[in-house]
Amino acid sequence: MTGTTEAVILAEGVRKTYPSRSRPSLDGFDLAVRPGTVHALLGPNGAGKTTAVRAMATLVRFDAGRVRVAGCDVASESRRVRERIGLTGQYAALDEVLGGRRNLEMFARLHHLRPGAARARAAELLERFGLADAAERPVRQYSGGMRRRLDLAASLILDPRVLFLDEPTTGLDPRSRAEVWRAVRDLVDRGTTVLLTTQYLEEADRLADTVSVVEAGRVIAEGPPEELKRRVGGSRVEVVVADPSEVDKAAEVLGRVCGAPLDVDPDTQTVRAPVGGRGSELAKVVRALDEAGLEVEDIALRRPSLDEVFLSLTGRRTGEGEG
């Protein structure tokens, strides 16, 4: 068993090239996840996040490197690793025809719980994830959020030490997304280590203690979300002026209130400037623009997108160095 300070997931120099692809999916992937934390892999589609998760969850045999999860080697002790992990993939991996209870009982039986214990565990998890009322309904009638919650519950039969979540909220509406986030935080409170992948900066920011930015099969930046956001430059205010001739004047006002760097686009009559995340700064900008007598067509606070994270970390937009 590993000590508490040691990494519960440790990947070193993992390489994987699928036979059908020319570029490696993992190209020297390194990762260390501390126990009891939420660690996010953030990256665009095709960055290698899913392959990384599948490699760490014993599903992909990699070409080179070493992965240890919960004290066991993924390649040589896969069965032991499987007893200690849970995985929730991009699609809800459930039996659509069976009800929620039957699904959980089946997975519990396959975790080698005795029938009675399987029934008890299923009932407990249904209760905990707010699915007791829908227990007998076939899963194909569940909403997206309910499926994800049941999917999560199915990964938690044996209270795994490490839970892998591959894009847990992709395709969910905001309410379902909040439900999943709440469930994940609850798990971490109970001591589970969570490794999740996401394309959403906001999700990484909300959930993760540490974020690793993944591109082209390796980690290109890592740190707490705060630090990452600082490097990216945080939120920006975006002002669209009504009169094209006033773009320069707006730039001058924003420069005075917000400071550099300004992003001026005369074609769309838009000026962007960095601001803190708080609304009070936006109010300050609005006042300054008003005092200068500028007619504003649109003003908005924009959080940095994944694209901007990449732009500031790598100097190019997502998807550019590919192919």
Place this chain on the structure above:
Amino acid sequence: MNATVRRLGWALSDTGVVARRYLSHLVHKPDELIGTLLIPVLAVLLFGFVFGETMGAAAGVDDYRDFLMPGLFALTMAFGIGNTTIAVVSDAGRGVIDRFRTLPMAPSALLAGRSVSDVVAGVVDLAVLAGMGLLIGWRWNEGWPSALAALGLLLWLRLAFTWIGIYLGLVVRSPEAAMKFFSLVFPLAMVADTFVPTSSMPGWLAPLAEWNPLSATVVAARDLFGSPGVVSDSWVAQNALLMALVWPLVLLAVFVPLAVHRYRSAAR
């Protein structure tokens, strides 16, 4: 010793859990069963009442309905491949197989469970079809033990075909692609001793049809049911019972390892 016994026990238990899962599908979603039976049941009616008279006369068979039923039984066993492939491929597509693979369960229990449930579904298929047959006047003439042995041979063939279906389901990537494979089952099931005796086929085709695994089972089943048939004097046709046992064994020896390897190898 103890550990091995326990492992084996869990493997059986895992297989049972998976088989129960698929069997519940038959109850909750009977369209799968109905889909497999639709063509054979229609065939009973079409060939029994529309084409039968002519085909029987042309083929030199007195009672075409008695001749037809064993062929349709085997045909239904072959059509089961489609359901198996589609079930496996949709499990793979939705990540269900990945979840099973991350469980500490016996690695091949998922596939074994599927094949067990397929054989049980085969029993249901045969029962429905036999009921249809009895309605249109089909009878077996050699007593219960022989009839049960014939049904056993048919299920043995179904088991072998199931593993072909499982392997295909692990190889193809979408249900649509699986359907394309399935259209190949049609000629395979026709170029056999199913609807007409192989002796009525062109000289170059007859050996192909005789060596078709389906033919061996059909000819052996006809013999056991005491149904009329035109048995050619080729070696395969004369040793149909032996071949009806050997063919599925050969198919299993090929496709079980292929499927298990495909399932366990992580390079999907």
